[in-house]
Amino acid sequence: MLDATVLEARLRPAAVTAAGWPALAPSHDDGTSLGDFLSLGGARMNFERNAEIFAEDDAADYVYRLVSGCVRATRLFADGRRQIGEFHLAGDVFGLDMGATHAFAAEAVDDCVVQLVRRSALFARAATDPELGRDLWHHAAAGFERARERVVLLGRKTAQERLAAFLIEMDTRFGGRGSFELPMSRLDVADYLGLTIETVSRSFSHFEHEGLIALPQARRVRFVNRAALSWRSGH
Amino acid sequence: MLDATVLEARLRPAAVTAAGWPALAPSHDDGTSLGDFLSLGGARMNFERNAEIFAEDDAADYVYRLVSGCVRATRLFADGRRQIGEFHLAGDVFGLDMGATHAFAAEAVDDCVVQLVRRSALFARAATDPELGRDLWHHAAAGFERARERVVLLGRKTAQERLAAFLIEMDTRFGGRGSFELPMSRLDVADYLGLTIETVSRSFSHFEHEGLIALPQARRVRFVNRAALSWRSGH
DNA sequence: CGCATTTTTGAATCATATCAAACCCTGTGG
DNA sequence: CCACAGGGTTTGATATGATTCAAAAATGCG
Numbered sequence: 011m012l013d014a015t016v017l018e019a020r021l022r023p024a025a026v027t028a029a030g031w032p033a034l035a036p037s038h039d040d041g042t043s044l045g046d047f048l049s050l051g052g053a054r055m056n057f058e059r060n061a062e063i064f065a066e067d068d069a070a071d072y073v074y075r076l077v078s079g080c081v082r083a084t085r086l087f088a089d090g091r092r093q094i095g096e097f098h099l100a101g102d103v104f105g106l107d108m109g110a111t112h113a114f115a116a117e118a119v120d121d122c123v124v125q126l127v128r129r130s131a132l133f134a135r136a137a138t139d140p141e142l143g144r145d146l147w148h149h150a151a152a153g154f155e156r157a158r159e160r161v162v163l164l165g166r167k168t169a170q171e172r173l174a175a176f177l178i179e180m181d182t183r184f185g186g187r188g189s190f191e192l193p194m195s196r197l198d199v200a201d202y203l204g205l206t207i208e209t210v211s212r213s214f215s216h217f218e219h220e221g222l223i224a225l226p227q228a229r230r231v232r233f234v235n236r237a238a239l240s241w242r243s244g245h
Numbered sequence: 246m247l248d249a250t251v252l253e254a255r256l257r258p259a260a261v262t263a264a265g266w267p268a269l270a271p272s273h274d275d276g277t278s279l280g281d282f283l284s285l286g287g288a289r290m291n292f293e294r295n296a297e298i299f300a301e302d303d304a305a306d307y308v309y310r311l312v313s314g315c316v317r318a319t320r321l322f323a324d325g326r327r328q329i330g331e332f333h334l335a336g337d338v339f340g341l342d343m344g345a346t347h348a349f350a351a352e353a354v355d356d357c358v359v360q361l362v363r364r365s366a367l368f369a370r371a372a373t374d375p376e377l378g379r380d381l382w383h384h385a386a387a388g389f390e391r392a393r394e395r396v397v398l399l400g401r402k403t404a405q406e407r408l409a410a411f412l413i414e415m416d417t418r419f420g421g422r423g424s425f426e427l428p429m430s431r432l433d434v435a436d437y438l439g440l441t442i443e444t445v446s447r448s449f450s451h452f453e454h455e456g457l458i459a460l461p462q463a464r465r466v467r468f469v470n471r472a473a474l475s476w477r478s479g480h
Numbered sequence: 481c482g483c484a485t486t487t488t489t490g491a492a493t494c495a496t497a498t499c500a501a502a503c504c505c506t507g508t509g510g
Numbered sequence: 511c512c513a514c515a516g517g518g519t520t521t522g523a524t525a526t527g528a529t530t531c532a533a534a535a536a537t538g539c540g
Contacts, residue, residue: 085397087479093400095393108386113393136379143378144371150385151343157392158330158348162320164399165328165439169496196519204400206497211520228505228519244322404528431487441529446488463487463537 044103044145047132048075052125063105063116063124070107072126076100079122080193083114084201094202096156097194099183103149106132120193164204167244172203173213174243177223177231188233196228217242279380282367283310283338287360292353298340301350305342307361311335314357315428318349319436329437331391332429334418338384341367355428399439402479407438408448409478412458412466423468431463452477 052075057063063074063081076098083095083104095114098104106129107113136142163172176199184190192199200210217223222239224232233239287310292298298309298316311333318330318339330349333339341364342348371377398407411434419425427434435445452458457474459467468474 087401091401093397095396106386108383108390113390137375140372140375140378143375143382147378147382147385148343150382150389151341154385154389154392155343155348157389157396160396161330161392161399162328164396165436166322166326195517201400207519208498208521209496212496215520430485442487443489443530444528447528450488 042145042148043139043142044132044149045075045101047135047142048073048103048125048127051131052127054123054125057118057122057124059118059120061118061122063118063122064112066113066115067111068115070105070110070112071129072105073103073129073132074105074116075125076102076104077123077125080119081116081122081124082119082194082198082202083116085114092201093204094198096153097198097202106146106149119198169203169205169209170213170216170242171244172205173199173210173217174222174239176203177217177233178236178240178243180231181233188236190231192229192231277380277383278374278377279338279384280310280336282370282377283308283360283362286366287362289358289360292357292359294353294355296353296357298351298353298357298359299347301348302346303350305340305345305347306364307340308338308364308367309340309351310360311337311339312358312360314359315354316357316359317352317354317429317433317437319352320349327436328439329433331388332433332437341381341384354433404438404440404444405448405451405477406479407440408434408445408452409457409474411438412452412468413471413475413478415466416468423471425466427464427466 054077057079064070064072066085078100081098081102081104083098085093085095096104097119098116105112105116105126132142132146136146163175167175180192181188181190194202196210196214197207200207203210205213214223214225217239218225220238222233222235222242224234226232289312292314299305299307301320313335316333316337316339318333320328320330331339332354333351340347340351340361367377367381371381398410402410415427416423416425429437431445431449432442435442438445440448449458449460452474453460455473457468457470457477459469461467
């Protein structure tokens with residue numbers, strides 16, 4: 011739990027330049043007063059593996075911050091096809107839709123702890139707090155940039171390029187140590203990358219046989235040749 | 246490339262065409278003070294068909310508003326693959342990236358008139374104008390929502406579903422009259438939908454033969470059975 | 481008109497999906 | 511300690527939607 015002192019430290023007054031809305035290093039985690047707003051004011055809730063946090067078309071009255079665990083944003087077709095829009099990891103703020111209802115459902119990939127506040131409270135505060143307003147823009151703009159990169163990935167990359175890009179993204183988000191545990195199943199990865207579970211599994215095996223990664227367990231990934239993997243991602 | 250010097254050169258009176266921008270239906274544009282800010286303060290520039298407005302990795306110092314014409318946001322791979330991130334139509338604001346450089350290039354699909362202001366001017370104003378701050382959020386959030394829908398389209402829809410969704414999107418943006426002229430080539434459509442030009446052409450022909458659309462000319466589309474087309478889009 | 485560009489159509493090929501089955505964990509209970 | 515069960519993962523064989531290669535037909539333009 012954050013106390014007021016930690017909050018002060020995170021507000022980073024030095025970041026405000028003459029321009030007013032400086033370009034911050036893009037990151038999944040806002041690490042800004044938006045996150046702090048959620049951290050401090052938010053009620054806490056637990057969700058177990060596969061629990062629905064909110065459904066598509068649910069009223070978008072709350073904004074969420076993931077304290078721990080992993081969440082997937084999903085869109086389900088009538089015929090069973092599924093697309094995962096994004097994965098959220100600890101620290102990420104999600105559920106902040108523009109319309110009155112959520113455009114994607116949110117489900118717990120594993121056991122999750124989230125904090126939530128009313129969207130109206132956030133907007134009310136933003137009306138008087140210019141820094142929070144700037145952070146809201148940052149949050150939306152960062153989401154936009156990630157989504158555009160995914161458009162490129164899904165529109166033009168091969169199965170192996172998609173998986174390589176995914177592994178590098180996950181490594182980066184887990185700290186860039188080149189070794190991490192995936193919280194999601196192969197099926198989740200497939201629905202994130204616009205592929206089938208079999209193609210994802212085959213691509214994993216392919217990278218392992220090629221010596222780009224090691225897979226001590228199915229969900230445990232260790233980079234053996236990061237440069238080659240990065241090359242394979244198609245940049 | 247568009248550095249400040251080149252910009253100055255291009256801003257000479259010759260480049261500034263005659264009066265008042267036409268009252269075009271704002272498609273993606275918010276129609277808010279963000280658009281107004283660009284409309285009122287912006288210098289005007291013309292670009293002819295296929296001209297580059299800015300390149301990928303160019304400094305993102307300017308924000309643009311399309312007065313007339315159509316612009317494509319493109320990402321080019323080293324091996325020639327291309328993905329179009331979005332099409333911008335009259336009224337749209339574009340080029341407002343979060344980072345220091347543009348993540349996509351912008352090119353004129355047909356002859357275009359754009360207005361532009363320095364991003365720093367926009368941000369400076371946003372620091373003191375809460376309404377403009379809110380509009381910036383709106384702009385980014387709307388872009389985010391569109392990009393997410395495209396993730397679903399590219400990740401899970403068939404070629405025909407993609408084209409149907411595209412035609413409905415274009416019709417909506419052109420006023421929803423069920424009859425419109427596409428400004429872009431089949432190749433542009435293909436690179437927008439993550440397909441090849443042949444597959445796009447075949448899908449057009451298929452819809453025509455099925456009686457869903459009429460194609461008096463290749464780029465002139467008239468809806469014959471909108472409901473069926475909408476159904477085909479996979480929603 | 482004649483030439484370049486764009487679009488359409490056809491045939492062959494390929495990457496990925498689909499169908500099917502085996503494998504491998506990990507927890508449970510005899 | 512082993513048998514078993516169930517979810518998750520991998521692998522194999524085949525099918526298919528989209529791509530690629532090729533060429534004809536429109537379209538537009540000087």
